[in-house]
Amino acid sequence: MKALAIVQQFYPDVKYIRDATKSLEIEVTDRDCQTAAVKKHRDCALAVACKHMATVDGAIVATSAAYLVRGDTATRYKVPASVAREIVSFDRSGEFYPGTYWLDKPFHKLGAPGASGSNQRRAKPKPKAGFMQLRRGIRADLRKAAAPAA
Helix, strand or coil: CCHHHHHHHHCCCCCEEEECCCCEEEEECHHHHHHCCCCCCCCCHHHHHHHCCCCCCEEEECCCEEEEEECCEEEEEECCHHHHHHHHHHHHHCCCCCEEEEEECCCCCCCCCCCCCCCCCCCCCCCCCCHHHHHCCCCCCHHHCCCCCC
């Protein structure tokens, strides 16, 4: 599934996606953590903090990519491994620690092999038995997420 189709599941008015050109600093407060919802791409603590920025209309945060929406354009960011671990911890325990977090600019351009949402992905080897247990108890992959109720 292409990145635009993924974002349109959450924000149907988005018509364009672009890659971020530089990293973005996000300040997550206690209030963001208290009003956040577990396993929700648009309502986790990091997404709530992103929405408090004056230039952002909405946010979609997964463990590998984040999309910040402004008008009809979504900007794609890479979620660093340290932030992804915090997201996994939040989905499992409901605790997200306030502080400063970073979203990185993507390494791969949209449509390039290895880019998020690219149709040109390489075939992934099937995981060994038991490996998938590491993904239990967290939000669904963006490619498999159903459109949320409005």
